[in-house]
Amino acid sequence: MKKTVEDFIKQAERYGAKNYAPLPVVLTKGDGIYLYDINGKKYFDMLSAYSAVNQGHNNKKLIKAAIKQLKRLYLTSRAFHNDKMGDFLQKIAEITGYEKVIPMNTGAEGVETAIKIMRKYAYEKKGIKKDCGEIIVAENNFHGRTTTIVGFSTDKTTKEGFGPYTPGFKIIKYNDIGELEKAINENTIGYLVEPIQGEAGVIIPDDDYFRKVREICDKYGILLAFDEIQTGLGRTGKLFCFQHYGIKPDILILGKALSGGLYPISCVATSAEIMNVLTPGTHGSTFGGNPLASAIGIASLEYIIKNKLPENAEKLGKYFIEKLKKEIMDDDIKEIRGKGLLIAVEMKKPVARKVCIELMRVGILAKDTHEKTIRFAPPLIIKKKQIDKAVMKIKKGFENFRKCSCT
Ligand SMILES: Cc1ncc(COP(=O)(O)O)c(C=O)c1O
Structure with a gap:
């Protein structure tokens, strides 16, 4: 039946x-x-x-790229090099304008990766007292579902029942420039934020909010990290949402459409100076940057740009x-x-x-x-x-x- x-x-x-x-x-x-x-x-x-x-669904170009790669090689782990990952990372670097890229899988993993990079950079390069760093985040944020990330959510359903929560995050009002400046102290590492809050209900900040945010981050020497997992790759009418605001964050997190939906692929892009705080053994993922993901990622990006x-x-x-x-x-x-x-x-x-x-x-x-x-x-x-x-x-x-x- x-x-x-x-x-x-x-x-x-x-x-x-x-x-x-x-x-x-x-x-x-x-x-x-x-x-x-x-x-x-x-x-x-x-x-x-x-x-x-x-x-779009059932995208023939993406399926073709995936099948071609599936028949050759899909996973090596990062214990060895593969002949696809470099092209993928180069492509992301070229279209984003960042020097270095680390590939991961889900969006939440991309955010976790950015948090780790921000913390390590602050301790090693900015002289912030070890294990005392604070990352500022916005009210009504949505960055994923890991224990660390839900700990700085302001949504009850997302957060409650999953404590104890990871320390080191300070929550401020979104789109309120005064709050950002007030929240900064000697332990501030940076500001992790969505350029438009998607899950909160498509909350669009004032046109000049992020220009002012950039100025404040520069004034105090703190990092600005944009979670463009939802807004990136064309969704908001520019390749990246930050382009609407005429600024560039120090760290960019992408996910979702990086694969066109065929596969979980995310990444963090940043400068060489910041990315170089990661050294062998400090971070990784069995699946991140695998040849199949890389082939799909390249095809996805080419499709977005060509079309x-x-x-x-x-x-x-x-x-x-x-x-x-x-x-x-x-x-x-x-x-x-x-x-x-x-x-x-x-x-x-x-x-x-x-x-x-x-x-x-x-x-x-x-x-x-x-x-x-x-x-x-x-x-x-x-x-x-x-x-x-x-x-x-x-x-x-x-x-x-x-x-x-x-x-
Ligand atoms: C802005 C933003 N960050 C992070 C995530 C989490 O991504 P994932 O569900 O792939 O972990 C999402 C998912 O909706 C998102 O919209």
Whole structure:
């Protein structure tokens, strides 16, 4: 007998940890900006696996690169050199403008790696008293799920129950320049921050916030580390979000779309002076920089650049926002905002999940974040006509939501 949606969900719930609350849809196929469920129903993907699938689902170029490499060599560990990693690291260095790159796997690992580099650099090169360093982070941050990272989260669900927490982090308000300067003392190592807070609900700081942040970091000689795991690689309408602000962080963390979603790949890029604090044995990963990841990473980056995905995100992001404002804006919506194709609709009441269910019913897969916000972040290959169609469906979804919330 054919398994039903309920069968799949029950099975996952029976054998899996309940650490997610997915929408009740079971997907089986992807193609470009579309996803298909087990009954053949087609959906617009408006999440892109939290911005990992910027290059679109079932991307032929990426699959070809992966298969070619799979048939040759997929893992050596870093005990030996492989003939792919160098090309991958060089490519990242060239497009980011940093001298050195360390490859890892998940985003959280990338962030952990940056934290280790920042600490070691501060103790060895900046004369900060050993084991006393402080890294400043922002309220409502999201940097991943490891024990160290959740320890400096300000979200109760993310943090509570996982202590004792790693010391050495100081939390300040996001987008408040006075708070940053006040928080700095002789033990400050640097500021680790998202250039737009994605998981917090697409929170975009003032245009000049990060220019001022850069000035303060330079004034006090502290490091600025950008977590661009979600915002990087074209999502916000530039290859990197820092380019919007006319500054460059000292440390850049990438993940997600670095692989186009085919494989977990992350990295940290920085100067030679900073990266050189890592010496043999101080950090590593069995899978980081493996030949398969490297081949996929190279193809992913080439695809983003060749197909001008940042430019598309810039142009169509503005179009998408305008269309949403025109078609769905009403009294129950607080704001529609975004940068590039990282777009949020913030409701006045905590109804985002209900809206997402109605959107799913009309063929739009979007995800609620923090109860009031719905994020729209399609693959960056989306075309204008597809946005037109998607917005009509979104409009229908909102109409249905409004109808059922009145009754
Ligand atoms: C800004 C940011 N940092 C870190 C992470 C964690 O990445 P991963 O889930 O690959 O560990 C995420 C994931 O959503 C993210 O958005």
